[in-house]
Amino acid sequence: MPSLSISAGGLDLKNPLLLAAGILGTTGASLRRAAQAGAGGVVTKSLGSAPREGHPGPSIVHVECGLLNAMGLPNPSYRDFQEEIDSARAGGVPVIASIFGSSAAEFAQIARGLKADAFELNLSCPHAENFGSELGRYPDLVESVTGAVKAASDVPIWVKLTPNTADILELGQAAQRGGADAVVAINTLKAMAIDIESGYPILGNRVGGLSGPAVKPVAVRCVYELAGRLEIPVIGVGGITTWEDAVEMMMAGASALQLGTALLRGYGVFEEIGTGLARYLERKSMTIEDLVGLSLRRRS
Amino acid sequence: MKPIDCTITEVRSEAPLIRTFRLDKNLDPAPGQYLMLWIRGVDEIPMSFSGPDTITVQSVGEATAALFKMGAGRSVGVRGPFGNGFVLRGSRILLIGGGVGTAPLAFLGEQAQRAEISVASLIGFRSKGDIIFQERFEALGLGGAEGLKREGKINTIITTDDGSAGIPGRVSAGLAHLDLESFDQIYLCGPEMMMWDIISRTKDHAEKMQACINRHFKCAAGVCGSCCLDPDGLRVCVEGPVIRADRLLDGEFGRYKRDGSGSKGPCKG
Numbered sequence: 001m002p003s004l005s006i007s008a009g010g011l012d013l014k015n016p017l018l019l020a021a022g023i024l025g026t027t028g029a030s031l032r033r034a035a036q037a038g039a040g041g042v043v044t045k046s047l048g049s050a051p052r053e054g055h056p057g058p059s060i061v062h063v064e065c066g067l068l069n070a071m072g073l074p075n076p077s078y079r080d081f082q083e084e085i086d087s088a089r090a091g092g093v094p095v096i097a098s099i100f101g102s103s104a105a106e107f108a109q110i111a112r113g114l115k116a117d118a119f120e121l122n123l124s125c126p127h128a129e130n131f132g133s134e135l136g137r138y139p140d141l142v143e144s145v146t147g148a149v150k151a152a153s154d155v156p157i158w159v160k161l162t163p164n165t166a167d168i169l170e171l172g173q174a175a176q177r178g179g180a181d182a183v184v185a186i187n188t189l190k191a192m193a194i195d196i197e198s199g200y201p202i203l204g205n206r207v208g209g210l211s212g213p214a215v216k217p218v219a220v221r222c223v224y225e226l227a228g229r230l231e232i233p234v235i236g237v238g239g240i241t242t243w244e245d246a247v248e249m250m251m252a253g254a255s256a257l258q259l260g261t262a263l264l265r266g267y268g269v270f271e272e273i274g275t276g277l278a279r280y281l282e283r284k285s286m287t288i289e290d291l292v293g294l295s296l297r298r299r300s
Numbered sequence: 301m302k303p304i305d306c307t308i309t310e311v312r313s314e315a316p317l318i319r320t321f322r323l324d325k326n327l328d329p330a331p332g333q334y335l336m337l338w339i340r341g342v343d344e345i346p347m348s349f350s351g352p353d354t355i356t357v358q359s360v361g362e363a364t365a366a367l368f369k370m371g372a373g374r375s376v377g378v379r380g381p382f383g384n385g386f387v388l389r390g391s392r393i394l395l396i397g398g399g400v401g402t403a404p405l406a407f408l409g410e411q412a413q414r415a416e417i418s419v420a421s422l423i424g425f426r427s428k429g430d431i432i433f434q435e436r437f438e439a440l441g442l443g444g445a446e447g448l449k450r451e452g453k454i455n456t457i458i459t460t461d462d463g464s465a466g467i468p469g470r471v472s473a474g475l476a477h478l479d480l481e482s483f484d485q486i487y488l489c490g491p492e493m494m495m496w497d498i499i500s501r502t503k504d505h506a507e508k509m510q511a512c513i514n515r516h517f518k519c520a521a522g523v524c525g526s527c528c529l530d531p532d533g534l535r536v537c538v539e540g541p542v543i544r545a546d547r548l549l550d551g552e553f554g555r556y557k558r559d560g561s562g563s564k565g566p567c568k569g
Contacts, residue, residue, distance in 0.1 A: 022524070023523050023524070023525065024522075024523065024524075024525040024528065024533070024535070025525055026524075026525035026526055026528060026558070026562045027525065027528045027530065027533060027558070027562070029528060029529075029530050029531055029532055029533035030525050030528040030533035030535070031533075032533065033532065033533040045525065045562065051561040051562075051563050052561055053559070053560040053561050054518070054560060054561070056342070056343040056344075057336070057338065057343050057344025057345065057518065058303065058336070058338055058344040058377075058379070059344070059518045059519060059524070060518070060519040060520070060521060060523075060524070061302055061303075062301050062302065062521075063302070067521075067523075069519070069524075071518065071519075071524060074518075074526065074560055074561050074562060075561060075562055076558075076561050076562040076563035076564075077561075077563075080563055080564075081562075193302065195302070195303060195305075195340070195377060197305035197375065197377075198305070198340050198375070198377075200340045200341060202302065202303060202338075202377075204343060204344065260523075261523070263522070263523050264521055264522065264523055266522070
């Protein structure tokens, strides 16, 4: 079988399939379990500077074509999370700490206080007041937050971008100017669902983020736009459910991938998608690097 | 799935802070499975079934307080049933429950009775006034009850913390009156420290003990991670809530639990 190992965003990965932020990332054991199930790396639940319970329920709704969620950044604070990261590292793959704050200084403080293999800056959660995309939709803030964390840390810095903007490329370029080692695209699309029996919005927060198969074509387009113009690598995330989706996202320009909603099928998705990817490469006599950005090279 | 609309058809008071709500839909749950109950405008909470179309709820917080204000005719949103319920095994079983945790066991016992399985029960409460489902447990047994009666034994043992009814003391005080060897399978549900007390005293029987446990459920779909149990990261919302007791011996169960933020804290109850 062809090797799936690849370098992306300053990390050497045994395969490009990472566990996405916010999925089974609250405990060291659940992160380790993803690693043992074949993930090439794992991203923690987003960590802030104070404990948060998150939004009232329902925090998740299955819709026709995906999953709608408004968890609301629940986390025990970064101060209480180092032991979970240390336990996750026993899984033998890179552990990327997702962090969030309401200012560049708060992001930098968290990055200084945590030891991880890389940081992913959550500048894209669409449903938490004062955090996530409330900063991440402004290119100047993306640049200053990225720069502050870069200065505070000596591990790779990834910036997770919001698709809820007119031009995601502007945000990616801002992250690059700030010194990011990679951008991660995309976070969820801002969305909602209404209970027609009562008229109540279903999510406790009323508005949340859409993930799953519905957002994949949006994610493919975002990755394609970013990878075509940025110097730094792009990590593709958004609706990857099958190995065919993984191939497509890498052809769009992704150097590595993250799986989130696909975990609804269980931890087995890492092995399933990894096997499909390897068989594809074998059939096409390609290396994994050949796949990255292939569509960007297919012109005229 | 989106929440489905269920109308409350009956509300019954079981004890001062415990009520049973009957829904207009039979969701065909297995005992031990749970639903996510959405009290619109307030919150969504997990609740186990006390019958095919009933849930039995203890008022403990904002969402349950809001539910207690609702009478017959009002409606709630329901997702589920979810998770793995109890699995009936063997011909002679023991139910061990505490407080409102007796609810899924009464449901299970009635299913066992229909399958002509002999049922004995050990159920504990704080005080006489808190006892629920005594008649449901005492009515169980069919072949079993007859058998137990022939042996001159009763099929239901009650304990109370304050000694106002039955055997005084914790649920484990009733263990002395039972020969655990004689049961093919043991089913457990109640407050965590009560279950831990039983499990840690009966380790030799852990492989034939099924415990219905509780963690902080949010998504109920096995993806958000808020209910993962140390040391293996077991996703209680989809791989539980019924778990074989030998998997609970050497981890966080009975020692600590994480709250809605993921912060570790002591187990209560």
